[in-house]
Amino acid sequence: MKIYIPLDSAAVALGADALAAAVAAEARRLDREVEIIRNGSRGMVWLEPLVEVVTPQGRIGFGPMTPADVPGLFADLAVHPKALGPVEELPWMKGQTRLTFARVGIIDPLSLADYEAEGGLSGLRKAVAMDPAAIVAEVTASGLRGRGGAGFPTGIKWKTVSEAVADRKYIVCNADEGDSATFADRMLMEGDPFTLIEGMIIAGLATGATKGFVYIRSEYPVAIRVMEEACRLARAAGLLGGSVLGSGPAFDIEIRVGAGAYVCGEETSLLNSLEGKRGVVRAKPPLPALEGFLGRPTVVNNVISLASVPVIFEKGAAFYKDFGLGRSRGTIPLQIAGNVRFGGLYEVAFGLTLGDIVDGIAGGCATGRPVKAVQVGGPLGAYHPRSEFDTPFGYEEFAGKDGLIGHAGLTVFDDSADMLKQARFAMEFCAIESCGKCTPCRIGAVRGVETVDRIAKGDAAAIPLLTDLCVTMKSGSLCALGGFTPYPVMSALTHFPDDFARSKEAAE
Amino acid sequence: MKDFIIPDRDFGTPAAKSKQMVTLSIDGFDVTVPEGTSIMRAAAEAGIQVPKLCATDSVDAFGSCRLCLVEIEGRNGTPASCTTPVAPGLKVHTQTGKLKQLRRGVMELYISDHPLDCLTCSANGDCELQDMAGAVGLRDVRYEAVDTHFRARNTSGEANPLYIPRDDSNPYFSYDPQKCIVCSRCVRACEEVQGTFALTIEGRGFDSRVSFGAKPTMRWRRTASPAGLAFRPARRRPCRKSRSSRSARPRTP
Ligand SMILES: Cc1cc2nc3c(=O)[nH]c(=O)nc-3n(C[C@H](O)[C@H](O)[C@H](O)COP(=O)(O)O)c2cc1C
Ligand code: SF4
Ligand code: FES
Numbered sequence: 030m031k032i033y034i035p036l037d038s039a040a041v042a043l044g045a046d047a048l049a050a051a052v053a054a055e056a057r058r059l060d061r062e063v064e065i066i067r068n069g070s071r072g073m074v075w076l077e078p079l080v081e082v083v084t085p086q087g088r089i090g091f092g093p094m095t096p097a098d099v100p101g102l103f104a105d106l107a108v109h110p111k112a113l114g115p116v117e118e119l120p121w122m123k124g125q126t127r128l129t130f131a132r133v134g135i136i137d138p139l140s141l142a143d144y145e146a147e148g149g150l151s152g153l154r155k156a157v158a159m160d161p162a163a164i165v166a167e168v169t170a171s172g173l174r175g176r177g178g179a180g181f182p183t184g185i186k187w188k189t190v191s192e193a194v195a196d197r198k199y200i201v202c203n204a205d206e207g208d209s210a211t212f213a214d215r216m217l218m219e220g221d222p223f224t225l226i227e228g229m230i231i232a233g234l235a236t237g238a239t240k241g242f243v244y245i246r247s248e249y250p251v252a253i254r255v256m257e258e259a260c261r262l263a264r265a266a267g268l269l270g271g272s273v274l275g276s277g278p279a280f281d282i283e284i285r286v287g288a289g290a291y292v293c294g295e296e297t298s299l300l301n302s303l304e305g306k307r308g309v310v311r312a313k314p315p316l317p318a319l320e321g322f323l324g325r326p327t328v329v330n331n332v333i334s335l336a337s338v339p340v341i342f343e344k345g346a347a348f349y350k351d352f353g354l355g356r357s358r359g360t361i362p363l364q365i366a367g368n369v370r371f372g373g374l375y376e377v378a379f380g381l382t383l384g385d386i387v388d389g390i391a392g393g394c395a396t397g398r399p400v401k402a403v404q405v406g407g408p409l410g411a412y413h414p415r416s417e418f419d420t421p422f423g424y425e426e427f428a429g430k431d432g433l434i435g436h437a438g439l440t441v442f443d444d445s446a447d448m449l450k451q452a453r454f455a456m457e458f459c460a461i462e463s464c465g466k467c468t469p470c471r472i473g474a475v476r477g478v479e480t481v482d483r484i485a486k487g488d489a490a491a492i493p494l495l496t497d498l499c500v501t502m503k504s505g506s507l508c509a510l511g512g513f514t515p516y517p518v519m520s521a522l523t524h525f526p527d528d529f530a531r532s533k534e535a536a537e
Numbered sequence: 538m539k540d541f542i543i544p545d546r547d548f549g550t551p552a553a554k555s556k557q558m559v560t561l562s563i564d565g566f567d568v569t570v571p572e573g574t575s576i577m578r579a580a581a582e583a584g585i586q587v588p589k590l591c592a593t594d595s596v597d598a599f600g601s602c603r604l605c606l607v608e609i610e611g612r613n614g615t616p617a618s619c620t621t622p623v624a625p626g627l628k629v630h631t632q633t634g635k636l637k638q639l640r641r642g643v644m645e646l647y648i649s650d651h652p653l654d655c656l657t658c659s660a661n662g663d664c665e666l667q668d669m670a671g672a673v674g675l676r677d678v679r680y681e682a683v684d685t686h687f688r689a690r691n692t693s694g695e696a697n698p699l700y701i702p703r704d705d706s707n708p709y710f711s712y713d714p715q716k717c718i719v720c721s722r723c724v725r726a727c728e729e730v731q732g733t734f735a736l737t738i739e740g741r742g743f744d745s746r747v748s749f750g751a752k753p754t755m756r757w758r759r760t761a762s763p764a765g766l767a768f769r770p771a772r773r774r775p776c777r778k779s780r781s782s783r784s785a786r787p788r789t790p
Binding site: 290292307309314460461462463465466467468471473474476479482497500501504507 | 679
């Protein structure tokens with residue numbers, strides 16, 4: 030008997046480790062032969078821990094499981110109270126287009142044999158036979174844009190590094206994933222680490238970089254462990270090391286662990302941190318692509334950007350580009366969180382409307398109350414009211430609504446949310462996480478909290494001051510932490526003015 | 538001594554060394570400067586002073602105060618002129634309505650965390666912060682600041698944890714944390730000019746403040762300063778001292 034139980038942190042937080050122990054104990058008690066495979070998560074967090082039993086009918090899911098449900102796994106499966114049927118047939122799975130996450134939840138994350146059997150390494154085999162300019166051209170043709178937030182075309186970034194002349198170049202994978210409601214990077218690293226490694230190797234081939242770093246936040250111990258083990262296995266298999274696949278140039282990867290500052294996800298701050306310095310933002314220019322890690326040309330890419338590269342080479346740039354909308358090509362792993370009935374990861378082509386996602390896929394609020402607002406793109410993203418639910422999910426489309434898609438995290442709020450409090454939270458977050466280098470953010474965020482507090486006390490004169498402060502922060506800040514904090518603040522103020530119209534008496 | 542009375546003209550960022558010359562337009566004037574020159578320095582060479590607080594031409598540009606923002610035709614946003622290099626054919630504007638609003642916004646934030654004691658301040662009349670407040674036309678501060686670094690007691694009468702009293706125990710420098718604007722000039726001068734790495738910024742966000750970098754090299758000062766704080770950067774023009782001893786640049790009266 031073969032049983033899959035996720036090692037994914039979300040599943041573990043919901044009891045997957047205890048469950049795995051219970052399954053092993055029950056098997057011993059019944060003297061049954063059971064192979065337990067710790068896989069990645071399928072992304073249906075409300076069903077975690079989701080256990081899958083391999084049967085002649087395919088992989089049958091059971092969830093959310095508790096240790097009390099374990100004995101039933103060794104009896105008639107058809108009558109198990111947590112039986113969900115074949116996992117692939119669940120509507121959440123069937124609706125998706127899994128390109129980047131094709132193997133996550135399916136394979137044993139640390140089995141290279143599983144990885145290859147599911148299409149892994151075929152992209153790299155093609156890339157290793159191509160010259161750097163052709164690799165860059167393929168990535169450019171795919172239309173892939175950075176999934177870390179800024180949406181910068183990945184091919185153009187690689188081209189800059191590829192054409193730069195230097196004694197050494199670097200690939201840095203940004204796995205700091207600090208945005209609220211985001212977990213795609215973690216799920217991918219925990220569930221299919223070789224995809225990221227393969228993407229980084231292809232980036233190395235494209236640019237002439239021979240060393241890569243994965244900068245993982247310290248709050249991700251499972252991802253750190255899986256990535257370290259995967260690098261070791263890749264080295265032993267000749268994927269990493271002196272010659273990629275035995276025919277390519279050298280490439281190796283080192284895992285580095287961040288110390289918990291949100292701003293260290295900002296690429297220049299990350300590079301400072303990687304160099305062992307204070308995590309403060311560097312002014313640009315110079316671009317990291319020309320003077321990055323230790324002053325050398327450096328590709329800084331998000332986990333998902335890099336992990337989307339193998340499938341582009343496996344299936345071709347044209348295949349990937351065929352998905353999507355406008356200038357947002359390919360697929361995007363939506364991360365649905367907050368007050369929703371169905372939360373988790375849903376990979377789909379760009380172009381679904383916000384309403385399709387929130388009312389459809391997420392099933393509305395878990396509390397059963399109406400959705401009031403959705404914050405898209407993490408703590409620096411705008412709050413969108415129902416009136417914007419027709420906005421298609423794409424970079425330009427959200428920018429057109431004074432928002433951003435960021436790393437594609439969505440946090441849903443019901444009608445009990447107080448948007449003034451959310452505006453205050455945005456300023457407070459900025460004040461806590463500010464690196465302190467530039468004035469609009471260092472002092473502005475603190476004044477922002479104080480100004481929202483005045484509004485809460487019924488001081489309507491403070492509203493234009495808050496608006497002016499947002500202008501100063503938006504256009505004056507050195508980086509997007511101070512520069513984008515006005516998005517949540519101004520969207521809350523613009524779309525929900527009633528929450529800011531506090532009367533003096535009510536406040537007292 | 539003369540330097541302290543008639544300081545050198547400050548071009549904002551160090552001179553570029555390139556032989557390649559670049560011509561651009563700043564506020565309608567054509568300016569030709571070596572490649573790699575900052576827009577701020579190019580403007581200064583043309584006699585156009587862009588407001589600034591963190592830049593000074595004896596250390597590399599840093600881009601932290603955000604007063605020197607400019608607009609460039611065909612480019613998005615408002616880049617800082619101290620960290621943005623010139624490029625052929627750029628059309629730069631240093632005075633627009635938008636820039637005026639932003640600079641005033643930044644100054645309003647600075648002053649919201651600064652004591653309003655100019656008349657009794659020893660730097661009165663020789664203070665870049667005061668000059669810039671005037672240059673950007675800041676008249677009043679609308680914030681009702683609760684958190685500050687300059688009030689010994691907060692609004693409810695409790696001791697302000699952010700308050701650090703002025704330290705005069707060093708004969709050459711004095712450090713007044715109430716007046717420090719965290720421009721990092723002193724930290725950068727220690728690094729880039731003196732090569733001593735004596736100072737750093739400690740804490741982050743609003744808590745950022747100047748402090749010792751390499752404690753062991755400063756340890757001897759502990760005896761001289763039981764309070765622990767010893768080496769103190771000057772509040773104003775911390776780089777003048779190092780520069781006056783090494784530069785032979787012609788002075789403008
Ligand atoms: C405050 C701040 C935090 C950021 N955090 C992250 C992060 O956690 N992960 C990430 O990939 N990008 C983050 N970014 C964006 C990076 O600066 C950078 O744009 C990105 O890593 C580039 O990779 P991409 O082109 O693949 O998106 C952050 C940016 C800012 C301003
Ligand atoms: S905006 Fe904030 S985080 Fe970014 S450089 Fe300025 S102070 Fe640092
Ligand atoms: S002078 Fe350019 S940012 Fe301070």
